[in-house]
Amino acid sequence: MGDKISRRGVLKGAAAAGAATAVTGFPTVWAQNIKNITLNHTGMSYSTLIDIARKASEDLGFKVEMSVVDHPGLINRMINDPTSIDIADSEIWQAKVFVPQGTTQGIDVSKIETWDQVTPLYKDGTFAGKEVSREGDSPFEYMYRESADATSFATGPTGWATFVPSVYNADTLGIRPDKIDGEVSSWASLIDPKFRGKAAIQNIPTNGIMDAVMALQAAGEMTYGDRGNLTPDEINQTVGKLIELKKAGHWRALWNTFDESVNLMASGEVVIQSMWSPAVTAVRTQGVNCVYQPLKEGYRGWGNGLAMMSHLDGLKRDAAYEYLNWYLSGWVGGFIAKQGYYISIPEKAKDFLTENEWGFFYEGKAATAPITSPTGEVTNKAGDVRDGGSYEERFSKVAVWNNLMDNAPLLFGKWNEFNAA
Structure with missing residues (x-):
């Protein structure tokens, strides 16, 4: 561990030190060589942020670049153009596609x-001392491999990780309370007729189907055996109901992007x-x-991990490990907390948050001063409490996880019908 810290410490200063003192040999030569490395980090827009690349490049002394793609685009790049990526920032369920293809190496x-x-949420499949929901693709189920080049998942902890746990959250519905009469306390509200023409659902089938499942079951319109792995009949019925709602004018939009x-x-x-x-x-x-x-029915959980592509070796693999260690060291956790996300080592993030921010984002305390976004705009005023409360309160209520179902090809086909209806 000490060696890692010292190596990272010399990355930015080695060239200057070498010029001033004529110091040669490792780690100075290593640092002078690694500064010529460029790492490409590719992932979705919510986590593949240019601010992270800039800070990493500044701290590490080599260049980190970000490439933003959508969910299908990431898998396409990983399978068909794997050398264009060094670090793949994937959702957990995507590992079910890329690990069998052998495009990433165990960490x-x-x-x-x-x-x-x-967090044991990833490493052990527990949270606050209890096993987390296994409906859907929970992080622990895909966390480990038996070896660096294994193309299947281990059933328990090993010395080889599929990815380094990164950002995650517990998702729910967004509402405009100033434009809604009455309380919204159930997923059933997403399909409530009183919101006809004023409701929207995300147009990512692996995620959108889970929101639909939560809403339809809460409304008593469907009962599922396993909400995270629907049968063909359940998929047909669920998407059929979404199409009925669309034809009735319920959906104002099926949104595809964050900005939408x-x-x-x-x-x-x-x-x-x-x-x-x-x-x-x-x-x-x-x-x-x-x-x-x-x-009241709970949250839809999701998580991301940073995977190392199989082509990495030598100095570039060294750089990748430096980057992964930097990513967990605290700055990223503090930055993404202001977006409402959690990091896999919360205590490290604490060092990069004020007492007010830590209390608001993680402890469920009322803000003692305005809370701002990563770019400085005010998002909450003093006295506000985070929606859903503390980290423990929110993640103790995860009911299902984003996932890739066994019958995913059927789901994708039916979802296309939903779009076309």
């Missing part, structure tokens, strides 16, 4: 300095919809009252 957990501090969801809610065209936490933040920065509403 040696002994080279991750703070592995012992990573923000604009729909900020404009008031939509008053209830599938939403991501940073989108709620973005609406609030416009001075619009938007709430990430806790619901």
